[in-house]
Amino acid sequence: MQPEMYSGPVIEGRRTAASLNRFMMKVYGLLSFMFLASGIGALWGMNQGLSVVGPHPIILAIAMFGTLFLLMAVQKVPGLNLIVTTLFAALMGASLGPLLFALLRTANGAAILSDALFLTMAIFFSLSIYAIVSGKSFSFMGSFLFTGLIIVVLLSIVQIFFHPPIFQAVLSGVASLLFSGLILYDTSRILESSEEELSPIMAVVSLYLDVFNLFVSLLRLLEIFKGED
Numbered sequence: 720m721q722p723e724m725y726s727g728p729v730i731e732g733r734r735t736a737a738s739l740n741r742f743m744m745k746v747y748g749l750l751s752f753m754f755l756a757s758g759i760g761a762l763w764g765m766n767q768g769l770s771v772v773g774p775h776p777i778i779l780a781i782a783m784f785g786t787l788f789l790l791m792a793v794q795k796v797p798g799l800n801l802i803v804t805t806l807f808a809a810l811m812g813a814s815l816g817p818l819l820f821a822l823l824r825t826a827n828g829a830a831i832l833s834d835a836l837f838l839t840m841a842i843f844f845s846l847s848i849y850a851i852v853s854g855k856s857f858s859f860m861g862s863f864l865f866t867g868l869i870i871v872v873l874l875s876i877v878q879i880f881f882h883p884p885i886f887q888a889v890l891s892g893v894a895s896l897l898f899s900g901l902i903l904y905d906t907s908r909i910l911e912s913s914e915e916e917l918s919p920i921m922a923v924v925s926l927y928l929d930v931f932n933l934f935v936s937l938l939r940l941l942e943i944f945k946g947e948d
Contacts, residue, residue, distance in 0.1 A: 739910065742919065743851070746909065749804070749923040750930075756805045757812030757931070764816020765823075773817045783810045787924075794920040804920060811931060818935075822942065831945055835938040842899055843930050850906040857907040864904055867897045888943045894936035901929040 764772045772779055786807040793799045822828040850857065874890050905925045909917060 742922075743909070745919050746922050746926070749919060750926055753804060753808040753923060753927050754930075756808035757815075760809035760812025761815045761819060762812075763809075764813035765820045766816075768813055769816055769820055772813050776814075779810065779814055783807065783814065786810060790920065790924065794918045800920050804924070807924075808927065811927075815935070818938070822938070827945055831938065831941045834945075835934060835941050838937050838941075839930060839934040842933065843902055846899060846902045847906050850903055850910065854910070855907065856911060857904045858911070860900060860904045864897065864900050867893070867900075871897055884943055888940060891936045891940040891943065895933060895940060898929050898933035898936060902926065902933070905929055 786803060790800065790803045790807055793803055819832065822832060825831075871890070871894050874893075878887060878890060905922075909922045909926070912922070
């Protein structure tokens with residue numbers, strides 16, 4: 720990705736084109752670092768940490784949310800914000816440990832995982848480049864996406880008690896579309912923001928969560944349709 724390609728209009732009071740390009744380079748650099756930390760966390764969660772992550776999902780969830788709230792509090796504290804960001808990403812990766820462990824034990828598991836990774840990267844890069852190069856504002860999508868997010872969360876709770884394959888497939892498909900839209904929306908929001916409105920850390924976290932959840936949704940969708948091949 721080439722953030723320096725951005726040449727859209729700069730709203731008065733926002734960053735200049737040069738400072739925006741530097742900001743976006745920092746955002747994508749930190750995002751890459753977060754995914755590296757998540758990968759390490761996922762490997763740990765699939766191996767040594769499986770006995771810790773698997774039996775205690777609630778404790779892990781509390782740790783992830785607690786770290787996220789801590790990150791919001793220290794987002795502008797140099798050094799400490801990077802440490803907490805790394806911890807948060809590692810915990811998110813570790814949470815995938817049981818899912819990936821079970822998936823890779825199936826016949827098509829490795830193919831499903833590689834396909835999900837490829838599709839996630841393709842969607843992310845395509846939508847990011849489009850938002851950057853076009854310079855369009857997608858703020859109009861905010862209320863629609865927020866409503867969709869609430870619906871997906873509620874359906875995810877329902878899925879705990881009612882989970883036939885067709886329901887899971889529909890939920891995963893809707894979630895994939897939702898988080899794809901959020902990538903477009905959050906990238907546009909970052910481009911239009913000022914330093915005071917959005918710090919690099921929180922800009923990275925918003926994109927990270929979009930991509931992470933898109934990957935999980937695609938992984939579940941592919942598992943449903945390809946898992947029995």
